[in-house]
Amino acid sequence: MRYPDIEIYLRQTPFEAIDAWLGEMLDAAPLRGAGRNKWQTRGHYEGHEVPVLLVEKAADGFASLWFDSAHTPWPRDADCARDAATRLDCEVRCSLGGWQPGDDPDRFWQVLPDGSENAIDWPDSGQ
Numbered sequence: 001m002r003y004p005d006i007e008i009y010l011r012q013t014p015f016e017a018i019d020a021w022l023g024e025m026l027d028a029a030p031l032r033g034a035g036r037n038k039w040q041t042r043g044h045y046e047g048h049e050v051p052v053l054l055v056e057k058a059a060d061g062f063a064s065l066w067f068d069s070a071h072t073p074w075p076r077d078a079d080c081a082r083d084a085a086t087r088l089d090c091e092v093r094c095s096l097g098g099w100q101p102g103d104d105p106d107r108f109w110q111v112l113p114d115g116s117e118n119a120i121d122w123p124d125s126g127q
Helices: 015-026 077-090
Strands: 006-011 038-045 048-059 062-068 092-095 107-113 118-119
Touching: 006 038, 006 107, 015 038, 015 077, 038 107, 048 107
Parallel strands: none
Antiparallel strands: 006 062, 006 092, 038 048, 048 062, 092 107, 107 118
């Protein structure tokens, strides 16, 4: 199942590393300012444009990275989180799955650079 968009949360990752990863994965130009603590770019994947938005300090020391397209190299948020954690060498969090009304909004999937993964309560995970 492919999600209509992808959102992940990156812990303290340098812009240069994010730019390089987005350039490699989506042939995206470097992120550019789009307002206070917001950065954007556009990439391409399999002939489709992929708008990308990065929001610094979105939550608890994490930046939000949102791909506003179903046309990405990753079918689901967790797939993107795994790739980002490995390639960017940082902790990444994302939703547990496709969000549905009634789901617990504080349950997230945590992926660490060493490959370990688990479900956490966020912000109460103590991390």
